[in-house]
Amino acid sequence: MLNERELAADQRHQEVKPLLLIAHEALLAAIDLLNFVGKLNGDFGSSMKCGVEESFIELGRVWQAPMYEITLNFNQCSVIDQFREPRVLPLFNNLVANETGDDVEAEILDRTYILPRESCFFMLTLIVASIL
Structure with missing residues (x-):
């Protein structure tokens, strides 16, 4: 049984979801835009470092x-009652x-x-297994 916050999040x-699907389909149809964005060297969630693509999808596939x-x-944070230290956590499976x-x-990186x-x-x- 979902609690009140989980029900609100699900709603x-x-x-x-339908709006995101429409936006995703529109983006996929905009091939010129995708080609342009792919050539940019800005901070768009991925970059080249040591020759390895750092997108989160690609990061999830490596060992x-x-x-x-x-x-x-x-x-x-405006937490007055306690001092907040940085927390280091696993990025994946957590x-x-x-x-x-x-x-x-x-x-992150x-x-x-x-x-x-x-x-x-x-x-x-993402565990990618090859079948021989």
Whole structure:
């Protein structure tokens, strides 16, 4: 049985899902845009480092995936009653949560992201097996 917050999250997911599917199909149809974005060297969630693509999908496929970590920096939080130390957590196969009322900076492979307040995510590693 889902609790009240889980029910609300599921309802939001059901409301947004059709819009996300339409947006995804539109993006796939925009081949010129995809080609242009693929050639950019900006900070779009992936970069080249030591010749290895650092997209989260690709990171989840490598054997080192269970060793990647995320650092949550709570130093910007308005928590008065306690001092917040950075927390280092496994990036994959682990629930990463920001249970505070403030956005938190998250560092992954020398890149900084914002983890919204009262949010969480779970990323799995992708095991690709070849059949001979």
